[in-house]
Amino acid sequence: MKKVKVWIEVTYRTPKKTKTFFKSDEMTIGDALLIAEDLEKIGRAETITFIDQYDTTWKRKDLQKYLHGLETEPHNITVFFDGGFNRDDRRSGLGCVIYYEQSGKAMRLRRNALVDELRTNNEAEYAALHLAIQELDFMGVHHLPVRFLGDSQVVVKQLNDEWPTMEDSLNEWADRIENKLNQMGITPSYETISRKDNREADRLATQALNGVEVTSRVEID
Structure with a gap:
């Protein structure tokens, strides 16, 4: 880290x-x-x-x-994010898991959300990342490096400037995220991981789509 x-x-x-x-x-x-x-x-x-x-x-x-x-205060932070989109009812499930250290303890925060206003799976992935950043803001995380891990190559490669952002909606999400991170003084690093390695955030997104709300903060070994 x-x-x-x-x-x-x-x-x-x-x-x-x-x-x-x-x-x-x-x-x-x-x-x-x-x-x-x-x-x-x-x-x-x-x-x-x-x-x-x-x-x-x-x-x-x-x-x-x-x-x-x-x-x-929270530090040594790693964030996992994932978004899911149901084409039938056009609802999106967002999930994020935040691992961090605080007061000598290793901590994990899990959060999900169900939203209606998105139109594609890629938007849901961006929205899940934005949800995680909002949680970091609530935690008081500022002026620190943060590692963001997700299984969406679109989001990671676009935010790393490896792929162009052609869709207006995704460009708006990217700008929103970058502006928020700049405001918080966070230096991000983005990495693509497999769906298997991202299963915890994926499970949260699926639970949101199934109407199960999760918000938890626990100490871990």
Whole structure:
């Protein structure tokens, strides 16, 4: 799972007052804080600046507070999504499963929904992804990388800019999703998986089509 990375920019002064500037490679927040603490002990770092992968500049105390917050807020997030479409009654079942860590625990959230306004299975797949993103917003997930897994090549390849989005309806869904993720500061990665590997989200979508509503949050091993 990709985690938030930062790098350090340091203005360094030698005992003879010669100054130079260093920029580190990307590293974890914890490693960056340890290195900064060591530099401060030496007493030759005039300035130490932390910059994250979103080009946000941090003070050390704020980065420490953020790192502490990660322990109590959802992080290390993987999302499975799936949508199903019934051609007979033109209803769609949406399912999503969100795995994450919070307060030292591994958690799983499951959610489904039944909707009437969609017209194709591809729209249902996009809508299932959008449902998952809404759940992330309700959970307070912001400014984190998130991994999205689904069995729809159309959705994944279009959002990865591998396939063109020709249909207006799908283009609207793609824009809606990208705008929402940008608003939340989420950096997404999209991957195609088999229906077998996506069976949990598929089951939720099917249950929605059968009128079974599911909303659950549990701790897992």
